Amino acid sequence: MRLVTFLIALAMAIGAIVLPVAAEAAEPPAVVATFAPAALGTLAPGQDLVLSGTISNSGAQVIPAGTATVTLNRTAVSSRTDLAGWHDSDSILGDDKLGTKIFETGTPEVPAGHSVPVVITVPAAAVSLSAQSSWGTRTVAVTVRSVGSVVAQARTDIVWAPGGPVAATGLAVAFALTVPHPTTGLIPADLLATYTGIGGILSHDLDSVIGRNVAIGIDPMLLASIRVLGDSAPQSATDWLSRLEGAPNDTFALSYADSDLAVATQAGSKRLLTPTGFPIDPTLFPGASTVSPSPQTGAPTGGPTPTPSPTGGPVSPLPTPESLVAWPYTIDKIGWPADDTVVEADLDAFDSFGLSTTILNSSNVSYTVNYTPSAAATIDKHRVVVSDNILSSLLRSAAGASSQLAWENAMVRLSGSIAVVGRERLAESRTLLTTLGRSTGIEPRLSQTLDALAALSWATPATVAAVATAGEPISASVTAKPVPAARLAQIKALLASEAQVGNFSSVLADPSLLSTERRLSLLALLSNSWSSDDSGLAAANAKYLTRSTTILNSVSIAESSSLFLTSQNSPLPVTVSNKLPWPVTVYVSVRSPTGILEVLEPRVELTIEANSQAKASVPIRSVANGEVLIDTTLSSATNIPIGRPVQTKVEVQAGWETAFTAVVAALVVGVFGFGIWRNIRKRRKGKGPAGDGEPGDESDETPAPADSAETTTS
Numbered sequence: 001m002r003l004v005t006f007l008i009a010l011a012m013a014i015g016a017i018v019l020p021v022a023a024e025a026a027e028p029p030a031v032v033a034t035f036a037p038a039a040l041g042t043l044a045p046g047q048d049l050v051l052s053g054t055i056s057n058s059g060a061q062v063i064p065a066g067t068a069t070v071t072l073n074r075t076a077v078s079s080r081t082d083l084a085g086w087h088d089s090d091s092i093l094g095d096d097k098l099g100t101k102i103f104e105t106g107t108p109e110v111p112a113g114h115s116v117p118v119v120i121t122v123p124a125a126a127v128s129l130s131a132q133s134s135w136g137t138r139t140v141a142v143t144v145r146s147v148g149s150v151v152a153q154a155r156t157d158i159v160w161a162p163g164g165p166v167a168a169t170g171l172a173v174a175f176a177l178t179v180p181h182p183t184t185g186l187i188p189a190d191l192l193a194t195y196t197g198i199g200g201i202l203s204h205d206l207d208s209v210i211g212r213n214v215a216i217g218i219d220p221m222l223l224a225s226i227r228v229l230g231d232s233a234p235q236s237a238t239d240w241l242s243r244l245e246g247a248p249n250d251t252f253a254l255s256y257a258d259s260d261l262a263v264a265t266q267a268g269s270k271r272l273l274t275p276t277g278f279p280i281d282p283t284l285f286p287g288a289s290t291v292s293p294s295p296q297t298g299a300p301t302g303g304p305t306p307t308p309s310p311t312g313g314p315v316s317p318l319p320t321p322e323s324l325v326a327w328p329y330t331i332d333k334i335g336w337p338a339d340d341t342v343v344e345a346d347l348d349a350f351d352s353f354g355l356s357t358t359i360l361n362s363s364n365v366s367y368t369v370n371y372t373p374s375a376a377a378t379i380d381k382h383r384v385v386v387s388d389n390i391l392s393s394l395l396r397s398a399a400g401a402s403s404q405l406a407w408e409n410a411m412v413r414l415s416g417s418i419a420v421v422g423r424e425r426l427a428e429s430r431t432l433l434t435t436l437g438r439s440t441g442i443e444p445r446l447s448q449t450l451d452a453l454a455a456l457s458w459a460t461p462a463t464v465a466a467v468a469t470a471g472e473p474i475s476a477s478v479t480a481k482p483v484p485a486a487r488l489a490q491i492k493a494l495l496a497s498e499a500q501v502g503n504f505s506s507v508l509a510d511p512s513l514l515s516t517e518r519r520l521s522l523l524a525l526l527s528n529s530w531s532s533d534d535s536g537l538a539a540a541n542a543k544y545l546t547r548s549t550t551i552l553n554s555v556s557i558a559e560s561s562s563l564f565l566t567s568q569n570s571p572l573p574v575t576v577s578n579k580l581p582w583p584v585t586v587y588v589s590v591r592s593p594t595g596i597l598e599v600l601e602p603r604v605e606l607t608i609e610a611n612s613q614a615k616a617s618v619p620i621r622s623v624a625n626g627e628v629l630i631d632t633t634l635s636s637a638t639n640i641p642i643g644r645p646v647q648t649k650v651e652v653q654a655g656w657e658t659a660f661t662a663v664v665a666a667l668v669v670g671v672f673g674f675g676i677w678r679n680i681r682k683r684r685k686g687k688g689p690a691g692d693g694e695p696g697d698e699s700d701e702t703p704a705p706a707d708s709a710e711t712t713t714s
Contacts, residue, residue, distance in 0.1 A: 029152065030057060030058050030059030030061075031055065031056065031057050031058075031059065031063055031110070031144070031151045031152040032055075032056045032058070032152055033053065033054075033055050033056075033068075033142060033144045033152035033153060033154040034053045034054055034056070034154055034405060034409065035051045035052065035053030035118075035120070035142045035154040035156055036051070036052060036053060036156055036405060036408035036409045036412050037049060037050065037051055037140065037156060037157075037158050037412060038050040038051075038052065040408065040411045040412055040415050040452060040456075041156070041157060041158045041159050041411075041412035041415050041416060042158070042159050042161050042415065043127070043129075043158045043159070043160055043161065044160075044161050044162065044163065045124070045129070045130060045131045045162055045163070046124050047124055048121050048122060048123055048124050048127075049070075049121070049122035049124075049126075049127050049140075049158065050119065050120070050121050050122075051070065051119070051120040051121075051122070051140070051142060051156070052117075052118075052119050052120075052405070052408075053117070053118055053119075053120075053142070053154060053405065054115045054116060054117050054118065054405065055107060055108075055110050055115065055116050055118055055144060055152065056110070056114075056115040056116075057110040057111065057112055057113065057114055057115070058113065059112055060112050060113075061112055062109060062110065062111050062112055063109065063110040063146050063151060064109055064146050064147055065106065065107060065108055065109045065146070066106070066107045066144060066145045066146035066147065066151070067104055067105065067106055067107060067144070067145050068104065068105055068106075068107050068118065068120055068142055068143070068144050068145075069095060069101055069103070069104045069142070069143045069145070070101070070102055070103040070104070070105075070120060070122055070140065070141070070142055071095055071098035071099045071100060071101050071102065071140070071141045071143070072099050072100055072102050072127065072138060072139075072140055073098065073099030073100070073138055073139045073140075074099065074100060074128070074129060074133070074138060075138070076134055076135075076136030076137060076138060076160070076423065077136065077137040077138065077139060077157070077416070077420050077423075078420070078423060078424075079420070080372065080390060080417060080420050080421065080424075083137060083139075083157070083416060083417060083420050084390060084417075086139050086155055086157070087155060087157075087413055089155075092143075092150055092152075092153045093141070093153070095143065098139075098141040098143070099139065099141070100128075102122055102126045102127060102128065103120070103122040103123075103126050105120055107144055107146075120142065129160050129162075130162070131162045131163065132162070133160055133162060134160075134162075135159075135160060135161060135162060135164075135166050135167075135419075135423075136159065136160060136419055136420070136423045137157050137158070137159050137160075137416040137417075137419045137420050137423075138157060138158050138159075138160055139155065139156075139157050140155070140156050140157055140158055141153060141154065141155050141156075142154040142156075156409065156412055156413075157412060157413070157416040158412075158416070159415055159416055159419045159458070161457070166419075166422065166457060166458045167422035167423060167425075167426045167429070167458065168422065168429065168457070168458050168459065168460045169418055169421050169422050169429070169430055169431070169432060169458060169459055169460070170374075170429065170430065170431030170432065170459075170460050170461075170462035171391075171418070171431070171432055171433075171434060171453065171459045171460065171461065171462055172213075172215065172375070172431065172432070172433045172434070172461075172462040172463055172464045172466070172467050173213060173214045173215065173395070173433075173434050173435070173436065173450070173453075173464075174214070174215045174217060174336070174359065174387070174433065174434075174435045174436070174464050175205075175209050175214045175215070175216055175217065175435075175436045176217045176219070176254055176258060176336070176435075176436070176437075176438050176439065176528075177202070177205055177206070177209075177216050177217060177218050177219060177222065177244075177254075177439075178219040178221075178222075178254065178257075178258045178438060178439040178527070178528075178529060179191075179195055179201060179202065179219070179221075179222070179439060179529070180201070180439050180440050180441060180529045181527070181529055181530060181533060181536060181540075182221065182257050182524035182527050182529070183521065183524050183525070183540055183543075184517075184520060184521055184524055185221065185256075185257055185275065185517075185519070185520025185521050185522075185523050185524045186221070186224065186225045186228065186278070186279075186520060187221065187222070187225035189229055189232065189233065189234055189237075192225060192226060192229075192233070192234050192236075192237040193234035193236055193237065195237075196234065196236040196237045196239070196240040197234075197236045200236075201439065201441065201442050202222070202240060203236075203240060204442050204443075204446075205439070205442075205443075205446070206240065206243060206244060206247070207447065208443070208446035208447040208450065209249065209446070209447075209450070210243065210244075210247045210248075210249065211247070211248060211249070212249070212447070212450045212451075212454070213450070213454060213461040213462075213463075214249055214450065215249060215250040215251065215252060215331065215463065215464035215465070216244075216247065216249050216250070216251050216252075217251075217252050217253070217254045217258075217334075217336060218244070218251055218252070218253060218254060218327060218329075219254045219256070219257060219258050220253060220254070220256050220325035220327070221256055221257045221258075221523075221524075222241075223241070223324065223325050223326075223327060224275070224278060224324040224325050225237075226238065226240075226241050227241075227319060227323075227324045228278050228279070228280060228284075228319070228324055229284060230281070230284030230285040230319075231284055231285065231286060232284050250330045250331055250463055250464055250465050251327065251328075251329050251330050251331065252329050252330070252331035252332070252334045252464070253327065253329055253334070254336060255272070255273075255274075255335070255336075255523075256273070256274055256275055256325070256523050257520075257523040257524045257526065257527045258438060258527050258528050258529065259273060259523045259524075259526035259527055259528070260337065260338050260341065260483075260526050260527070260528050261335055261336075261337040261338075261346070261350065262337040262338065262341040262342050262343075262346050262483060263338075263341065263483045263487060263488065263491050263526065264491065264495075264526060265345075265346050265349040265350075266343065266346065266482065266483050266488055267483075267488050267491040267492045267495055268492065268495065269495060270349075271353070272353035272354070272355075273519075273522070273523060273526070274523075275321060275325075275516070275519055275520055275523065276512065276515055276516055276519045277321050277512045277515075277516040277519075278321050278324055278516065278520075279516060279517070280318055280319060282318060285316075285318055285319070287316065288316050288317060288318045330465060331464060331465050331468060332356075333354060333355050333356040333357065334355065334356075334357050334358070334359065334385075334464075334468065335350045335353070335355035335357070335358045335359070336358075336359040336435075337350075337358065337359075337360075338438070338528045338531060339361040339363075339364070339387075339389075339435075340361050340363055340364050340481040341364075341481055341482075341483050342358075342360060342364050342478060342480075342481060343478065343480045343481070343482050344379070344380075344477075344478040344480065347379060347380070347382040347384075347478070348382075350382075351381075351382060356383060357383045357384065357385055357468050358382065358383075358384045358385070359384070359385050359386075359387055359433070359435065360384050360385070360386055360387065360478075361386075361387050361389050361392070361435075362386050362387060362388050362389040362390075363389045363479070363481075364478065364479055364481050365377065365379070365384070365386050365476050365477070365478065365479060366476060366477045366478070366479045367474065367476050368475075369474070371424045371425055372388070372421045372424055372430065372432070373430065373474045374430040374431045374432065374467075374470065374473075374474065375387070375388070375431060375432050375433040375467045375470075376431075376467055376468070376470035376472075376473035376474070377473045377474045377475065377476040378473045378474075378475055378476070379475075379476050379477060379478055383468075383473065384476070385433055385464070385467050385468050386433065386476070387433045387434060387435040388432045388433065388434055390417055391414065391417055391418065391432060391434045392434045392435045392436075394410055394411075394413050394414040394417060395414060395434050395435075395436060395449065395453070396436055396437045396443075397410040398410035398411050398414060398445060398449040398452075399436060399443040399445055399446040399449045400437075400443045400444070400445070401444070401445050402444070407445050407448070407449070411449065411452055414453070415456055415458075418456065418458055418459050419458050422458050431462045431466070431467055431470065432462075433464065433467055438527075438528040438529050438531070439529050440529055440532045440533075490537075490538075490541050491526070493541070493545060494522055494525060494526075494541060494544060494545070495522070497518075497544070497545050497548040497549075498518050498519060498522045498548070500548065500552060501514055501515065501518045501548050501551050501552065502514075502515045502518065502519075503636075503638075503640040504551065504552055504555075504636070504640065504642060506636035506637060506638045506640050507555060507584040507585060507586055507636045507637075507642060508580075508582055508583075508584060509582075509583070509585070510582075513582055514551060518548065518551075521544055521547075522544070525537070525540055525541060525544060551580075552643075553643065554578065554579040554580045555576065555577070555578050555579070555580065555584055555586060555608070555634065555642050555643055556576070556577050556634075556643040556644065557574060557575070557576055557577075557588075557632055557633075557634060557643060557644075557646040558575035558576065558577050558613065559646050559648075560575075560648055562648065562649040562650070562651060563648060563649070563650045563651070564650075564651045564653070565597075565622055565650060565651065565652045565653070567622070568621060568622045569619075569620075569621055569622070570620075570622075571617035571618060571619050571620065572590060572617070572618040572619075572620045572630075572650075573615050573616070573617060573618075574588050574590070574604075574606075574615065574616045574617075574618055574632055575613055575614070575615045575616075576588065576606055576608055576613065576614055576615075576616065576634065577608070577612075577613045578608035578609070578610065578611065578612060578613070578614075579611060580610060580611070581610050581611060582610050583607060583608065583609050583610055584607070584608055585605065585606070585607045585608075585636075585637065586605075586606055586608070586634045586635065586636060586642055587603040587604065587605055587606070587634065587635045587636070587637070588603070588604045588605075588606055588616040588618060588632065588633075588634060589602055589603050589604075589632070589633045589634075589635065590618045590620070590630055590631070590632050591630065591631045591632075591633075592620075592628055592630050593628070593629065593630075593631070594626075594628050595623055595624065596622070596623055596624050596625075596626045596627075596628045596652055597620050597621070597622060597623065597628055597630065597650065597652065598620060598621040598622075598623055599618065599619075599620055600619040600620060600621060601618060601619045603635070604616045604617070604618050604619075622652050624652070625652050625653050626652055627649060627650070627651055627652070628649075628650050628652065629647050629648070629649055629650075630647070630648050630650055631645055631646075631647055632645065632646045632647075632648060633645045633646075
């Protein structure tokens, strides 16, 4: 037992020592070395290898001056997997595993919390690559030592270019022209002015891609947001739109607001979600006619003659939903879902939407070949264009680089990766597609990146249009990348909410007053630019759902605890409240579960003015006395239920009406009967013998005529 106790204590002591060491090993290194070769990694015979970089010390201790050892693997990289593994590994390798040591130089002291720039120049003779050495990518490492220990290691690569022809790879680039995080489906005028003004994201993006080898995917929301403002659009926005119209680039349409195609189909949408309309203010289009142009001729259709413009010039029609988003795209019917979101069933849905070609990320696609094929492919019967994931990631890193060194590193890797693709099949030229990311902000080095890419001799420009229509596409299959369940649940809730408001809007004479805004806001929340802001998207989704609930509850029956009916045919009063800023028309329906009340009219129409109440009178008949719980509901003209049903207790005492009538009748008969009896009694008293009457009584008899005395005398 003593031995067991000793062993346990020893194990605990060892654990107390080892565990902190393991924890320290998991922390990021305090010293980081970063180096990139000059000329974006291109090196020719007779040129020195110049490596520029920094040694950064985030620790609390100074790093004494030391040495930097440069090693070169003179064997060309033959695999993209090998090159990616070289760059992505964080482990520090020994010199014997890095290649040949070609140079060593001193490094300066690096104070705690500082970065020190270092430039290493390796003489051409030390590189020891000749004109006979094959063209291609070679790996380079810089190992930094201090006080006899390795403190950091940087990995990069060069492309040896001895001269002569090289295997050039065609490279097409697609760019999404969008704005970050839309919420309403139309960009407000003040934001448009910011985005299209000097330094704005739209101005920067257009400056970066216009006239370069880039196919521009245009978000129709940009077009509609500017055009719907009419004469009130910011001057910078209209100027920007004119520049875009004059761009020589290929163009294609993104989904409205760059909404996520795959998440919508996987959430159950059976159609391509597009705006149902736009809020067009006629006052923003002076002199415009409300007559829409004919789709065929552009001339006004039949109807009232348009009012002439105040200036006496020709009258133009108001814009239509179609004209607000119209554009002469050079590439038609392309769908571009977010990277790594597609399952095979989505391609069937996209095809039903009229999208003949889909851009997919290569990590969403599988091939049966062991090399990098051209971008054009078919999956079952569907035509796809595959964006190379590795090259696209490097292109995006370069475009968004925050420093010159970070940009050079990304470009060196991009250049080396393209060269490796060229070496895979030297006798076969291929064309690849790269894509820039969805907009989350300004990419400060976008134009610099595109210009550097165009300068590579082993990357020739190609167009997205040529890739999309290339003959003999390779056969591929989908590597399913379904949208996460949590994201799908959010979208299903949004779709259900929008559908409910769409049905509810039938209470309005013009349902688009509600449905248009809800659809535009829904498309904005489906925007791919939200993928980088989960918390912001959750808040925006909650706001959308809350607004929809408020709309659905805006027309309701004013509840009453009980009603008392004493008449057999008295109408039942039902009060309805309308909190919308427009008049609504509803139909009131009352159901009696018993035979005590008979509802004579099943639906009673009622119009309620904006922000007010109105009362409907539902004809009923009281059949018997008693208590009944009636159900009152509202519906629209299209029989869509509106609001919540209301139960009301009704106390029916229809017999009270009969008794009351009898009492009143008896009173009337009594009053008239008493008056008649009194008159008769008075008459009888006047006919009695003389002296019998009361003193002062007067006879009811009429005195005899005067000539009666003469008759008696005769």
